[in-house]
Amino acid sequence: MAFSGKFELESEKNYDEFMKRLGQSSEVIEKARNFKTITEIQQNGQDFTWAQSYSGGHIMTNKFTIGKESEIQTMGGKKFKATVQMEGSKLVVDFPNYHHTSEVVGDKLVEISTVGGVTYERVSKRVA
Template identity: 70%
Template sequence: MAFTGKYEVESEENYDEFMKKIGLPSDIIEKGRNFKIVTEVVQNGEEFTWSQLYPGGQSMTNTFVIGKESNMETMGGKKFKATVQLEGGKVVADFPNYHHTAEIAGGKLVEISTTAGVTFKRISKRVA
Protein backbone atom coordinates (compact mmCIF):
# COMPACT_ATOMS: atom_id res chain seq x y z
CA MET A 1 0.00 0.00 0.00
CA ALA A 2 2.80 2.40 -0.84
CA PHE A 3 1.51 5.56 -2.48
CA THR A 4 4.93 7.13 -3.07
CA GLY A 5 5.48 7.84 -6.74
CA LYS A 6 4.80 10.16 -9.65
CA TYR A 7 1.61 9.62 -11.66
CA GLU A 8 0.34 11.17 -14.89
CA VAL A 9 -3.36 11.39 -15.74
CA GLU A 10 -4.40 8.62 -18.10
CA SER A 11 -8.19 9.01 -18.06
CA GLU A 12 -11.00 10.98 -16.42
CA GLU A 13 -14.75 10.42 -16.16
CA ASN A 14 -17.40 13.12 -15.53
CA TYR A 15 -14.81 15.93 -15.41
CA ASP A 16 -17.02 18.75 -16.71
CA GLU A 17 -20.12 17.88 -14.71
CA PHE A 18 -18.15 17.48 -11.46
CA MET A 19 -16.16 20.70 -11.86
CA LYS A 20 -19.38 22.64 -12.52
CA LYS A 21 -20.98 21.10 -9.40
CA ILE A 22 -18.09 22.20 -7.16
CA GLY A 23 -18.34 25.73 -8.54
CA LEU A 24 -15.32 26.14 -10.81
CA PRO A 25 -15.80 28.81 -13.49
CA SER A 26 -16.23 27.57 -17.06
CA ASP A 27 -12.95 29.15 -18.28
CA ILE A 28 -10.99 27.19 -15.62
CA ILE A 29 -12.89 24.00 -16.48
CA GLU A 30 -12.10 24.51 -20.17
CA LYS A 31 -8.41 25.17 -19.45
CA GLY A 32 -8.04 22.10 -17.23
CA ARG A 33 -9.94 19.65 -19.40
CA ASN A 34 -6.95 18.37 -21.37
CA PHE A 35 -4.21 19.00 -18.83
CA LYS A 36 -1.85 16.10 -18.23
CA ILE A 37 -1.77 16.66 -14.49
CA VAL A 38 1.09 14.97 -12.69
CA THR A 39 0.43 13.88 -9.11
CA GLU A 40 3.46 13.36 -6.94
CA VAL A 41 3.01 11.55 -3.63
CA VAL A 42 5.62 11.14 -0.92
CA GLN A 43 4.51 8.84 1.88
CA ASN A 44 6.54 8.47 5.05
CA GLY A 45 4.56 6.14 7.32
CA GLU A 46 1.32 8.02 8.04
CA GLU A 47 2.63 11.36 6.78
CA PHE A 48 1.89 12.37 3.19
CA THR A 49 2.90 15.17 0.87
CA TRP A 50 0.46 15.14 -2.05
CA SER A 51 1.24 17.51 -4.93
CA GLN A 52 -0.52 18.16 -8.20
CA LEU A 53 1.65 19.72 -10.88
CA TYR A 54 -0.08 21.54 -13.72
CA PRO A 55 1.30 22.54 -17.14
CA GLY A 56 2.91 25.98 -16.96
CA GLY A 57 4.55 25.38 -13.59
CA GLN A 58 1.55 25.83 -11.29
CA SER A 59 1.13 23.36 -8.45
CA MET A 60 -0.96 22.61 -5.37
CA THR A 61 0.42 20.69 -2.40
CA ASN A 62 -1.35 19.25 0.63
CA THR A 63 0.66 17.81 3.51
CA PHE A 64 -1.19 15.72 6.07
CA VAL A 65 -0.85 13.01 8.70
CA ILE A 66 -3.45 10.22 8.77
CA GLY A 67 -5.90 10.81 11.62
CA LYS A 68 -4.71 14.35 12.45
CA GLU A 69 -6.42 17.60 11.45
CA SER A 70 -4.42 19.32 8.70
CA ASN A 71 -4.60 22.51 6.66
CA MET A 72 -5.67 21.63 3.13
CA GLU A 73 -6.57 23.30 -0.16
CA THR A 74 -9.27 22.38 -2.69
CA MET A 75 -8.95 22.13 -6.49
CA GLY A 76 -10.45 25.61 -6.59
CA GLY A 77 -7.87 27.06 -4.20
CA LYS A 78 -10.12 27.23 -1.12
CA LYS A 79 -8.29 26.64 2.19
CA PHE A 80 -9.88 24.43 4.87
CA LYS A 81 -9.10 21.98 7.68
CA ALA A 82 -9.66 18.23 7.32
CA THR A 83 -8.73 14.98 8.99
CA VAL A 84 -7.61 12.46 6.39
CA GLN A 85 -8.26 8.80 7.17
CA LEU A 86 -6.95 5.51 5.86
CA GLU A 87 -9.80 3.06 5.24
CA GLY A 88 -9.14 -0.32 3.66
CA GLY A 89 -5.99 0.89 1.89
CA LYS A 90 -7.69 4.07 0.62
CA VAL A 91 -6.82 7.62 1.59
CA VAL A 92 -10.16 9.27 2.42
CA ALA A 93 -10.85 12.99 2.88
CA ASP A 94 -13.94 15.16 3.10
CA PHE A 95 -13.39 18.45 1.29
CA PRO A 96 -15.87 21.33 1.87
CA ASN A 97 -18.03 20.36 -1.11
CA TYR A 98 -16.96 16.84 -2.09
CA HIS A 99 -15.82 13.47 -0.72
CA HIS A 100 -12.48 12.20 -2.06
CA THR A 101 -10.81 8.78 -2.02
CA ALA A 102 -7.49 7.67 -3.49
CA GLU A 103 -5.99 4.21 -3.78
CA ILE A 104 -3.36 2.29 -5.68
CA ALA A 105 -5.05 -0.35 -7.83
CA GLY A 106 -3.19 -2.38 -10.44
CA GLY A 107 -0.18 -0.07 -10.06
CA LYS A 108 -2.28 2.99 -10.91
CA LEU A 109 -3.47 5.88 -8.75
CA VAL A 110 -7.27 5.85 -8.75
CA GLU A 111 -8.94 8.97 -7.35
CA ILE A 112 -12.70 9.28 -6.93
CA SER A 113 -14.47 12.49 -5.88
CA THR A 114 -18.22 12.67 -5.29
CA THR A 115 -20.57 15.60 -4.84
CA ALA A 116 -24.33 16.04 -5.24
CA GLY A 117 -24.73 12.70 -7.02
CA VAL A 118 -21.86 13.28 -9.48
CA THR A 119 -18.78 11.06 -9.34
CA PHE A 120 -15.51 12.21 -10.92
CA LYS A 121 -12.93 9.48 -11.50
CA ARG A 122 -9.30 10.12 -12.41
CA ILE A 123 -6.89 7.29 -13.19
CA SER A 124 -3.20 8.07 -13.36
CA LYS A 125 -0.38 5.80 -14.49
CA ARG A 126 2.89 5.59 -12.59
CA VAL A 127 5.66 7.44 -14.42
CA ALA A 128 8.32 7.37 -11.67
Protein backbone atom coordinates (compact mmCIF):
# COMPACT_ATOMS: atom_id res chain seq x y z
CA MET A 1 0.00 0.00 0.00
CA ALA A 2 1.16 3.51 -0.82
CA PHE A 3 1.18 4.88 2.75
CA SER A 4 2.44 1.86 4.69
CA GLY A 5 5.89 2.39 6.16
CA LYS A 6 7.99 4.04 8.82
CA PHE A 7 9.09 7.64 8.33
CA GLU A 8 11.51 9.88 10.24
CA LEU A 9 11.19 13.67 10.33
CA GLU A 10 13.59 15.26 7.87
CA SER A 11 12.51 18.92 7.53
CA GLU A 12 9.88 21.46 8.52
CA LYS A 13 8.84 24.84 7.10
CA ASN A 14 6.89 27.56 8.97
CA TYR A 15 6.69 25.50 12.18
CA ASP A 16 6.93 28.46 14.60
CA GLU A 17 4.39 30.64 12.79
CA PHE A 18 1.93 27.75 12.40
CA MET A 19 2.14 26.83 16.08
CA LYS A 20 1.68 30.50 17.09
CA ARG A 21 -1.49 30.63 14.94
CA LEU A 22 -2.76 27.58 16.84
CA GLY A 23 -2.24 29.47 20.08
CA GLN A 24 0.74 27.53 21.41
CA SER A 25 3.04 29.27 23.90
CA SER A 26 6.64 30.10 23.03
CA GLU A 27 7.74 27.54 25.64
CA VAL A 28 5.74 24.73 24.02
CA ILE A 29 6.93 25.73 20.54
CA GLU A 30 10.56 25.72 21.64
CA LYS A 31 10.28 22.37 23.40
CA ALA A 32 8.53 20.62 20.51
CA ARG A 33 10.71 22.15 17.77
CA ASN A 34 13.49 19.66 18.33
CA PHE A 35 11.35 16.54 18.73
CA LYS A 36 12.53 13.58 16.71
CA THR A 37 9.22 12.45 15.22
CA ILE A 38 8.78 8.94 13.84
CA THR A 39 5.58 8.20 11.92
CA GLU A 40 4.50 4.59 11.38
CA ILE A 41 1.61 3.95 9.02
CA GLN A 42 -0.19 0.69 8.39
CA GLN A 43 -2.66 0.76 5.53
CA ASN A 44 -5.01 -2.11 4.79
CA GLY A 45 -7.23 -0.98 1.93
CA GLN A 46 -9.30 1.91 3.33
CA ASP A 47 -8.28 1.23 6.96
CA PHE A 48 -5.33 3.07 8.51
CA THR A 49 -3.37 2.95 11.74
CA TRP A 50 -1.27 6.11 12.00
CA ALA A 51 1.16 6.28 14.93
CA GLN A 52 3.56 9.08 15.73
CA SER A 53 6.20 8.79 18.41
CA TYR A 54 7.92 11.86 19.79
CA SER A 55 11.07 12.48 21.80
CA GLY A 56 10.49 11.64 25.43
CA GLY A 57 8.43 8.54 24.68
CA HIS A 58 5.04 10.08 23.87
CA ILE A 59 3.16 8.04 21.25
CA MET A 60 -0.07 9.11 19.58
CA THR A 61 -2.02 6.51 17.58
CA ASN A 62 -5.06 7.16 15.42
CA LYS A 63 -7.11 4.53 13.61
CA PHE A 64 -9.47 5.58 10.84
CA THR A 65 -11.26 4.37 7.74
CA ILE A 66 -11.45 6.56 4.64
CA GLY A 67 -14.89 8.16 4.35
CA LYS A 68 -16.06 7.17 7.85
CA GLU A 69 -16.20 9.42 10.89
CA SER A 70 -13.50 8.50 13.40
CA GLU A 71 -12.19 9.83 16.68
CA ILE A 72 -8.84 11.52 16.06
CA GLN A 73 -6.40 12.70 18.73
CA THR A 74 -4.09 15.68 18.33
CA MET A 75 -0.48 15.90 19.57
CA GLY A 76 -1.79 17.83 22.55
CA GLY A 77 -4.13 14.99 23.49
CA LYS A 78 -7.37 16.62 22.39
CA LYS A 79 -9.87 14.30 20.70
CA PHE A 80 -12.36 15.23 18.02
CA LYS A 81 -14.55 13.57 15.40
CA ALA A 82 -13.40 13.83 11.79
CA THR A 83 -13.80 12.09 8.46
CA VAL A 84 -10.58 11.46 6.56
CA GLN A 85 -11.05 11.57 2.79
CA MET A 86 -8.87 10.40 -0.08
CA GLU A 87 -8.44 13.00 -2.81
CA GLY A 88 -6.32 11.48 -5.55
CA SER A 89 -3.21 10.24 -3.73
CA LYS A 90 -3.69 12.55 -0.71
CA LEU A 91 -5.33 11.95 2.64
CA VAL A 92 -7.32 15.04 3.60
CA VAL A 93 -8.81 15.91 7.00
CA ASP A 94 -10.05 19.03 8.72
CA PHE A 95 -8.80 19.37 12.29
CA PRO A 96 -10.72 21.77 14.57
CA ASN A 97 -8.34 24.66 13.76
CA TYR A 98 -6.64 23.74 10.49
CA HIS A 99 -6.77 21.81 7.22
CA HIS A 100 -4.31 18.91 6.80
CA THR A 101 -3.16 16.82 3.83
CA SER A 102 -0.72 13.89 3.69
CA GLU A 103 0.78 12.09 0.73
CA VAL A 104 3.69 9.84 -0.07
CA VAL A 105 5.92 11.24 -2.82
CA GLY A 106 8.70 8.83 -3.75
CA ASP A 107 10.24 7.83 -0.41
CA LYS A 108 8.95 10.91 1.46
CA LEU A 109 5.84 11.49 3.57
CA VAL A 110 4.75 15.07 2.88
CA GLU A 111 2.29 16.61 5.35
CA ILE A 112 0.85 20.09 4.82
CA SER A 113 -1.28 21.94 7.36
CA THR A 114 -2.86 25.35 6.78
CA VAL A 115 -4.35 27.83 9.26
CA GLY A 116 -5.11 31.51 8.73
CA GLY A 117 -2.93 31.85 5.64
CA VAL A 118 0.05 30.05 7.21
CA THR A 119 1.16 26.79 5.63
CA TYR A 120 3.27 24.36 7.66
CA GLU A 121 5.09 21.63 5.76
CA ARG A 122 6.60 18.56 7.40
CA VAL A 123 8.64 16.14 5.29
CA SER A 124 9.69 12.75 6.61
CA LYS A 125 11.95 10.20 4.91
CA ARG A 126 11.09 6.54 4.67
CA VAL A 127 13.29 4.46 6.97
CA ALA A 128 11.41 1.14 6.68
